[in-house]
Amino acid sequence: MLKQLSWLILLLEVVELSYILPVSKPSEGASGFTGIWRSFKPVIDVGKCRKCLLCWLYCPEAAIKRVGDDYMSVEVDYRYCKGCGICANECPFKAIIMVKEG
Amino acid sequence: MAKTEILTGNYAVAYAAKLSRVQVISAYPITPQTSIVEKLDEFVESGELNAKYVRVESEHSAMAACIGAAATGARAFTATSSHGLMYMSELVWWAGLGKFPLVMAVVCRALAPPWSIWSEHNDVLAHRDSGWIIFFAEDNQEVLDLIIQSYRICEDERVLQPVMVALDAFILSHTSMPVSIPEQSDIDEYLPTPGSRRKPFILDPDDPLTHGNLTYPEYFMEIRYEIEKSMNSARRVIIEAGRRYGEITGRYYDSLVEDYRCGDADIVLVNVGSSCGDAKEAVDLLRDEGYKVGLLKLRTVRPFPFEDLRRICSGKRYIGVFDRNYSFGYGGILHCEVSSALSGIKVPIQGFIGGLGGRDITLDDYVWVFKILVDMADRGVEPKPPIWVGLRGVV
Structure with missing residues (x-):
């Protein structure tokens, strides 16, 4: 489903209407849903997760979301996760495994 | 009253930058540009010029510092020559293509080999297509006048492109001539208040933005065309700035x-x-x-x-x-x-x-x-x- 999304998502936000500038304001997914770049996806084994939040800390794309009442549980935002595997590499409890995309 | 002093071309540049009340200076010394930045450093050290002098390890960093300063709306200045300009080259293009209004004096010098410190225009003309406005000065008076006018031109809302003022190595840079130095109050009136520029965009920690990010082909050409529009407007702005300059100094520059x-x-x-x-x-x-x-x-x-x-x-x-x-x-x-x-x-x-x-x-x-x-x-x-x-x- 994600792969069907168009690349024609507006990259640029024109700050001043009188100039066309390569300027963007910080926003979620300014470059579109980069999750479609992924060839391996991280899958979190909730049973093994000790809520240390290292995956959240290390994720270079801020694609690990903190959820739950205490914001101490994690889940992957697959819209933006590029599948780099850093979270799986860093997890001390081997609670994240990389699964090949189908 | 304007006063006349005997100045080298390089000192004419330094006096002009001081009169323009530049706020950030970043440069790396290279023959025959050195005395420009030495003089400016003196002005800063003595308190005659209230500017931040950023010491850097290369021309590449000097231009990067000036781009950073210009991105916050500050009035930035640098100067270089020949191999310094070539080392700076990547960032020269970044300044021109990114619409960063700043002024640079380039003391034209031949590129090696064979090693030479004397005049030739290939260094400046190698940057002909980089989105900079390029002036060539004939004498030291014109050098001083052009640097001051350049700030008015580059900060004009119709332009917002950087300006290069080229002067010949030694023939101008190290030759003394009588130069009329305008009154500070006249230049203060002639130029916008330093640091007051808010266009084309301003970096502000309270309202962050990203500039020059990856741009897909669907949007790229329009950004280039924007620069061409500015260059076309610059023709008129240069003439207006030259005329107004004539009104305050008596030296009219009313044509390209x-x-x-x-x-x-x-x-x-x-x-x-x-x-x-x-x-x-x-x-x-x-x-x-x-x-x-x-x-x-x-x-x-x-x-x-x-x-x-x-x-x-x-x-x-x-x-x-x-x-x-x-x-x-x-x-x-x-x-x-x-x-x-x-x-x-x-x-x-x-x-x-x-x-x-x-x-x-x-x-x-x-x-x-x-x-x-x-x-x-x-x-x-x-x-x-x-x-x-x-x-x-x-x-």
């Missing part, structure tokens, strides 16, 4: 070119930079002998004075273009530009190459050049490949 006795001339020589002075003297000399010759000095190379050139050169018998630069495998860079600007106008154009690596271009050289043009016009011959003036063992 200087037409020296071209009106009734049959033969016109196109030239830039310091050697225009010698060419004017040759024009006067030959006029006295009855030759109808004139000099067309280009003040700007970008934006190119296309209309002026076509207006002044049409109907002439012969046009000469004198280049203190060379594009190997083609000819003089200005010769190529002038030829393209005059396309469709039936006038023969002969290129001349001279003064490379600081070789003297003398009055006699210009008399010789004009007489060759007169002779070619009289005999009705087609232009030849560029003639190298004073080339030993060949001509």
Whole structure:
């Protein structure tokens, strides 16, 4: 489903209407849903997760979301996760495994 | 009252930057630019100029610092030359293509090898297409006037592009001439308040933005076209800034070119930079002998004075273009530009190459050049490949 999304998502936000500038304001997914770049996806084994939040800390794309009442549980935002595997590499409890995309 | 002092071209640059109340200076020393930044450093140290002097390890970083300063709306200045400009090159393009209004003095010097510290225009002209407005100065007074005007031009909302002021190594940079220094209060009135610029965009930690990010082909061309629109507007802005400058100093710069006795001339020589002075003297000399010759000095190379050139050169018998630069495998860079600007106008154009690596271009050289043009016009011959003036063992 994600792969069907168009690349024609507006990259640029024109700050001043009188100039066309390569300027963007910080926003979620300014470059579109980069999750479609992924060839391996991280899958979190909730049973093994000790809520240390290292995956959240290390994720270079801020694609690990903190959820739950205490914001101490994690889940992957697959819209933006590029599948780099850093979270799986860093997890001390081997609670994240990389699964090949189908 | 303006006061007159005996200044080198480099000191004229430094005084102009001080009068413009630049806020951030970042530069790396290189012969023959060094005394510009030394003098500015003195001004900062003595408290005469309230600016941040950023010491850097290279020209590449110097331009990066100036771009950063300009991105916050500050008035930034740098100066370099030759190999320094080439080392800075990547960021020169970044400043031009990113619409960062700042001013840089470039003391034109030949590129090595062979090693040279003397004048040649290839360093500046290598950055012809980088989105910078490019001025060439003829004398030290014009150097001072151009630096000040450049801030008014680059910070104008219709332009917002960086400006390069080129001055010939040693011939201007280290030669002392009387220079009239305007009153600080006049310049304060002439230029916008330093740091007041808010366009085209301003970096502000409270309202963050990203500039120059990856841009897909769907949007790229429009951003380039925006620069071209600015360059076109700059033609008018440069003239307005020059006129207003004349009102406060008495020195009017109201055209992109200087037409020296071209009106009734049959033969016109196109030239830039310091050697225009010698060419004017040759024009006067030959006029006295009855030759109808004139000099067309280009003040700007970008934006190119296309209309002026076509207006002044049409109907002439012969046009000469004198280049203190060379594009190997083609000819003089200005010769190529002038030829393209005059396309469709039936006038023969002969290129001349001279003064490379600081070789003297003398009055006699210009008399010789004009007489060759007169002779070619009289005999009705087609232009030849560029003639190298004073080339030993060949001509």
